[in-house]
Amino acid sequence: MDKKNNQSNSIYSRREFVKDLTFLSTGAALAVSPFRSIAQTKSNKTGIIRVWGEPGPYGGVAADAMNEWAASNAPGLQFKIETLGWDSVYVKLMTDMAAKRPANCISVESPIAMQLMAQGLLEPVDDVVTKIGKNRLVDGAKWDYWGAWKGKQYVVPAHHQPHLLIVRMDVINELGLGDPDKWDWNDLLKAAKTISEKKKDMAGISLALGRNLCTDYHFAALMHSAGGRMFDQANQYEVIFDSPATVEALTYIKELQPYMPKAAVSSGFLEVTDSIVTGKAAMAFYWGRPYGRAFEENKEVFKNIESFNHARNPKTGNRSNWNDFQGWCIPKLNNPYVQEVKDALTYYQNSKKWLVRYAHSLVPNVSPVYKDVYTDPEFPKNPIFEAKKKTSMTYYVDSLKYSSSTSNELLKGINPLAGIVHGRSILAETVQKVAIDNWKPEDAVKWGHKQLEAVRKEHIALIM
Secondary structure, three states: OOOOOOOOOOOOOHHHHHHHHHHOOOOOOOOOOOOOOOOOOOOOOEEEEEEEEEEOOOHHHHHHHHHHHHHOOOOOOOEEEEOOOOOHHHHHHHHHOOOOOOOEEEEHHHHHHHHHHOOOEEOOOOHHHHOOOOOEEEEOOOOOHHEOOOOOEEOOEEEEOOOEEEEEHHHHHHHOOOOHHHOEHHHHHHHHHHHHHHOOOOEEOOOOOOOOOOOOOHHHHHHOOOOOOOOHHHHEEOOOOOHHHHHHHHHHHHHHHOOOHHHHOOHHHHHHHHHHHOEEEEEEEEEOOHHHHHHHHHHHHHEEEEEOOOOOOOOOOOOOOEEEEEEEEOOOOOOOOHHHHHHHHHHHOOOOOHHHHHHHHHOOOOEOEHHHHHHHOOOOOOOOHHHOOHHHHHOOOOHHHHHHHHOOOOOOOOOOOOHHHHHOOOOHHHHHHOOOOOOOOHHHHHHHHHHHHHHHHHHHHHHH
């Protein structure tokens, strides 16, 4: 851990992981199963239990697990997954909440979860947490990272997923650019510039600069690395966005922009993924999804990409990533299936078989949240994990000490205003003031500060 990084350094290390796998591979077994026998209530209800999930196969795996519970305990019920696009989640969710007809179970990003629980729209799940086991979380994570408010837990963990620095190591080695794990921002900028100049038809780095959530996430990580934040949780959520650190982050994006794909100003999640998988960019900020794509579509790229914790900010030493703590929550308005969802979640979260399948559905994008999943003998049996063990463990475990997001900035406390900011793309618009409109970073930050002040004023009741 960097000396200047003030985030937790208590994590389940790669050495411990390997030790546990060795222990299991020799034929030894855990003396006591980490899973207790959970009594399940039978239900005579009938109908469809709607489950919202974001793009990716993992939501469907969870629904399959819940249907296995239903087959034995509620044969008249069926859990049905409904997949929503990343940028449509907030609008769809808020619209259905306002109409009092949300899905019965929702897999949601932490910023949105923080808003919903503060608004009193979610069912507490402390009883489910007790049955799952409070001590199972991987070291370096806490239950409230997913969603807790005023002493109650409202979100059951699904996974965590950080975006890291994805690098084409063949290009880095060819150009003699050193070890990306030792870079600071200056080294990263130099690498992006050198690659753009030396490699024809290849961008040095790919970031999202469009008006979308991906841009929010990329900018937030840089802002947090520089020491900037949106709100001060310790001071009634005072807006502190207008700071030298935020200006520094915007300035850095402007410095990197000439070495990005020309279409970066409209790029979002898919465009950044495509730039890596197709070989059009040598580096990117991204989650683990490109590994699965490259494994299927471009073996040469797959062989050569690796991921690292982000380059250090030269002033703070921070390497903050955006780590989305994705979890399951239960809307309580007009929801006739609250108990059934709780029981199904309990069943699924206490089944290593299903938790391993969930993680395997998108390696290394979906990071398991329980220590005992990592020691299950089936866990390492995945071709992407086997080929990319170091990178996978960086996503899964090593990244946790650098976690941050707008919902819990630099792990300094829960922020119920994060979902509103998230839904309005305020951070992305701030970036575009610089990247498209050529505003001075100082002026763009002042504009963003005013937008955040308006959010705080409009929703002051949530935080008082």
